[in-house]
Every structure is written in C-alpha cells, then in structure tokens.
Amino acid sequence: MNTHNTALLLIGFQNDYFAPNGILHGIVEESSKVTNALSNTIHLLDCLEPTSVLIVETPIFFTSSYEEMVDPIGILKTIKEVGAFQAGTEGSKTIEELNRFKHRILRVPGKRGFNAFVNTNLNEILQQHAIENIVLAGTVTSVCIDSTGRSAHEQGYQVTILSDCTSARTVFEQSFYCENIFPLYANVVTHTELLSQLALSP
Template sequence: MRSALIILDMQNELIDPKGKVGSKGFWKTVDELKLVEKTARVADAFRDRNWPVVFVNVGFEKGYIDAISQQSRLAHLKEMNAMIIGEFGTGFPPALAPREGELVVTKRAVNPFHNTNLLNWLQCNKVEHIVLAGVYTHMVVDSTARHGDDSGLFVSILEDCCASPDMELHRTVCEKVLPLFGTVTDSVTLLEQIGQQA
C-alpha cells in the first residue's frame, strides 16, 4: 500500500516566533513539543523510500480577494494582514522546507481537499494511505482525516507531530474524534514500522 506524508499548515505564520499568529504564543508550544524536528524525521524517512511528502499551507492573494470564509477567524487574519502568498508567513521553516519536486498545496479553506488538486494528485500517484502531521489538530488535521476517510483513503495521524493552541483540545480530538476516521499513532511507532518494511 503506497503511503504519503501530508504536512499540514506547519508554515511560518503559525509556528515561527516572527509569524503574525505564532508570535502570540503558539510558537512556544511548537518549540517545546519539537514538532518541526519530529516531522522532519518522518519526512526524511519517507524520502529515503521514495514515498511522497506533500506540504499544505494557507495563503491568500493580497487584499484577500480569493478568501471564501465569512467566519471571524478570517477577519482576525485580515486584521493582521497574515498569510499572504509570497510573504514570509506562507513559507516553511528551513528544517521542514519542501524539496524540489514535492507538491505544495495552497488552500483558502480549513480542508486542504476543498477546491484544490490534492485528492486527484493522490489518486494519480496511486496513494492509498495518508499520514498526517500538522497544526491545528482540531481544525486542519481533523478536517483532512475526515475527508480522507470519506474519500476511501486509509488515514494515520501522528499525534506527537500535531498540536493546537489549546493542548487539552488537541488531546480530546486525538482520543475521542480522530479514531473514528483513522489510526492515531506517533512518529516513533511509525518510524519503527517503516524500518521493518525496509
């Protein structure tokens, strides 16, 4: 079964201390949990086996002319002028930067499958199993797991490569919601399994 790692919204705006959102404190959570380092190890293991690594970010044109949500979270981004395509916020940290030839999907919604080519790309590349890492757990990770499951994909969620600003909410989602749509595991277990497949 062909697997792909999907790295969700682990972009500078959210997880870097200079990010317009991350600077409010979430970058500390990401740093303390070593999310970037753990996710990078998984990405390297996938690359070593020529398995796809896919990056997803949130990005809007200047002026938010392509924005679709009417909810307050988007108004909050607009106030900060955050997540503008081509600026620092939509990039990825150097330790987790996409390699040449790796797909980067820029979305305008929580769900990375909505109005993007992600599902078609996975199907064209014969991917049957997606492994998820990213922020926030209760938003993009949850949404991706649900849509992936609805699309007939096998879904695994790396709990230790995901986080939310409210880590109690992260734990609740991982314990009570995500197991309905996939297998909740961790990077150590996955890397051990990959090693056995080598």
C-alpha cells in the same frame, strides 16, 4: 501500509505559524512545544526522504485584499484581521527547516480554508500515485488537520494522524482530539510508531 501507497501531508508548516515572529505563532506555540511537533516532523522527513513515500505540502495563501474570503468567521476571520498568510510575504513562506527536503516535497497550492482537498487537485495527485494511506502532520489540529482527515476518510483513504507531529491551540485541545475525536475515523500514532509500521528504523 507500505511506503509505495502512503502519502504524508504537511499542513500549515509556514512562518506565520511556526516562525518565532510569525503573526499566529502564539496560537500553536504551547502545544508545539509539548508535542515537539516541528523536531519530530523533521526527524520523520529524514527517515522518509530515501523512501518512496509521497510527501505533499499544502500551503495556504491569500491575496492582500483577502478577496477569496466571503464573510469569514472564526480563525479565517482572525487570519484576515491580522494579515496572515498573504501571498508573497515572509509569513506565508514554508518554514526554513523544510528547505532541505524541497526536492522531495510536492507542493500543492490552492488551499484557502480548512480542508486541503478543497480548491486543489490533491485528490487527483493522490490517485495518480495510487495512494491508499494518508498521514497527517502540521497545524491546527482541531481545524485543518481534522477537516482534511475527515475528508480523506470520506473519500476512502486510510487515515493516520501523528499525535507528536501536530499542534493545536492548547495542550488540552491536542489531547482531546488525539484521544477522543481522531480515533472515530483515523489511526492515531506517534511518528516513531508510524516508522515501525512502515518497517523503517526510527
């Protein structure tokens, strides 16, 4: 792994999840506090900013009528019921903490579900940049992080998931996925361990 062939994917860093008044903030609040996901991600971005690591954000948006959804179930049904991630709303915006990195973050729109590769040109962008290693940060650990990580693995990428930059619905779920699920197809490390692997100072 080196900075030239590595991409960091930022998933779910939007107000509806991470802002205190976000519609779905309560879903990841406990886990986020335990892992310090947001502060660790900001520290990681500070360290990666001057490097050649490709930093990509894959926000999720829906129209006000949620016409993109067909018979949604589970968390997607909840998103529709509570009116989260509507395009143009404050809740759908990228969190303020990432604004100072926007010159380094490549935004890839089109995500409508769990997997950041579906309905986007993410794979084409990664191939254009000769990316071999994908690092995942964000939320929700058991849904979008897992779905995107599995897809990346199946497409031939080496996948790394950051245990201290991801948030689940519960603390138990976070630990369970990092200890039992992710190791089946990915490397699981902290953001400081990643920086060491990239030969960058934590």
